[in-house]
Amino acid sequence: MSRVWNFSAGPATLPEEVLKQAAEEMLDWRGKGLSVMEMSHRSPEYTEIFEHAKRGLVDLLSIPETHDVLFMQGGAVGMNAIVPMNLLRGFDAAAFVNTGSWSKKTAKEFAKYGRADVVLSNDADLGQFKAGSYVPDCGALVDSLKSKKYAYLHFCDNETIGGVEFNGQIEQIASQLAFPVVSDMSSNILSRPIDWNCHGLVYGGAQKNIGPAGVTLVVIEKRLLGRSIDHCPSAFEFATVAENGSMYNTPPTYAIYIAGLVFDWLKRKGGVAWAQAEAQRKSALLYKTIDDSQFYTSPVRPEDRSKMNVPFVLADESLNARFLSDAANRGLVQLKGHKSVGGMRASIYNAMPYEGVLALTEFMREFEKEVA
Ligand code: PMP
Numbered sequence: 001m002s003r004v005w006n007f008s009a010g011p012a013t014l015p016e017e018v019l020k021q022a023a024e025e026m027l028d029w030r031g032k033g034l035s036v037m038e039m040s041h042r043s044p045e046y047t048e049i050f051e052h053a054k055r056g057l058v059d060l061l062s063i064p065e066t067h068d069v070l071f072m073q074g075g076a077v078g079m080n081a082i083v084p085m086n087l088l089r090g091f092d093a094a095a096f097v098n099t100g101s102w103s104k105k106t107a108k109e110f111a112k113y114g115r116a117d118v119v120l121s122n123d124a125d126l127g128q129f130k131a132g133s134y135v136p137d138c139g140a141l142v143d144s145l146k147s148k149k150y151a152y153l154h155f156c157d158n159e160t161i162g163g164v165e166f167n168g169q170i171e172q173i174a175s176q177l178a179f180p181v182v183s184d185m186s187s188n189i190l191s192r193p194i195d196w197n198c199h200g201l202v203y204g205g206a207q208k209n210i211g212p213a214g215v216t217l218v219v220i221e222k223r224l225l226g227r228s229i230d231h232c233p234s235a236f237e238f239a240t241v242a243e244n245g246s247m248y249n250t251p252p253t254y255a256i257y258i259a260g261l262v263f264d265w266l267k268r269k270g271g272v273a274w275a276q277a278e279a280q281r282k283s284a285l286l287y288k289t290i291d292d293s294q295f296y297t298s299p300v301r302p303e304d305r306s307k308m309n310v311p312f313v314l315a316d317e318s319l320n321a322r323f324l325s326d327a328a329n330r331g332l333v334q335l336k337g338h339k340s341v342g343g344m345r346a347s348i349y350n351a352m353p354y355e356g357v358l359a360l361t362e363f364m365r366e367f368e369k370e371v372a
Helices: 016-024 044-061 075-087 101-110 169-174 238-243 253-269 271-292 317-329 354-371
Strands: 067-072 093-098 115-121 153-156 181-184 201-205 216-221 309-314 344-347
Touching (some): 044 253, 067 238, 075 101, 075 181, 101 181, 169 181, 271 309, 271 354, 309 317, 317 344, 317 354
Parallel strands (some): 093 153, 153 181, 181 201
Antiparallel strands (some): 309 344
8 A cells, every 4th residue: 555645735634543543443443343434423432432522622722611612514614604694693794804715705605694894805915925925914903993893803814725824913912802703724723722712713624634524613602602693504503503512413423533533643643732843844844945946936925824735836837737747656646726826735734744745845856956
């Protein structure tokens, strides 16, 4: 068996140890004579698996008693509708920070439910940096939002397509806002600690740092439960899901089981502190390779570069196809940039080992030499 280095943005590479354990337990989970996939979600065996996964996440992210953890479905895109339906009672608008494709999509969907005020955006070029390739300055937000009555302020902590990651600016101002902060952390959750005093709601799809697609994570401040609008579907109502321990209806049982194994793996490695240090080490290596070369360019402002998704372009775009096929021949796959931006993108989530990034940078240097 030979596995490739998979740089997919998601569904993404998973820890090999987790896949092996899942394979071993596939037919017969711990002597019970059945697969996790075949268990009733209400059985004692599955209850143990579920509670273990939930505890794993709570431990890793130090989630306090003030917040509830919900395992839901619908993906982060589903959350673009589910969140407004759950938080809009008594409000007619929310504030949005646009930093790229995903945050834009969120604001657009919100407009079906209320007024989406884009209060800050990176839509205009900033000096040498093009629109979408930097984090806008949040310094003036506190003053400009002072007299506003918004249900919440939404931002996307890591723009998976543009490769732009926040640097804590929103957290720094959160306590001065009169309304809660909602963040999409689909592509960088578990890569850094989260200060829960600053986050009313964090959500994300699982298929990057958590596990397989199919489960959607919601961590919500308990005081925000019970703000849903009348026609919010019960299966998607946070209060109902919370009251029923994420079992109001059948949860994505197998995806949650794998997530639990991923949490165990991450704990063994050293938890979120380890993930953060690794993300720093891996992304620094890749960005240095790009910056040191005459052939590759990162379009993102250096201080706003994502540690999870690294887009880069080749000096000669006509070599893109050859770059991708030569890379694939070396077992380096899924490097093509998102269709909306082109170029290349290497996603280097927690489960991508340093060796994988090293192999990519060695290939990139050789390719540059070859075509020079
Ligand atoms: N937000 C971000 C930041 C994402 O990276 C993605 C998926 N790539 C989504 C939202 C959409 O997630 P899903 O496909 O699970 O709905």
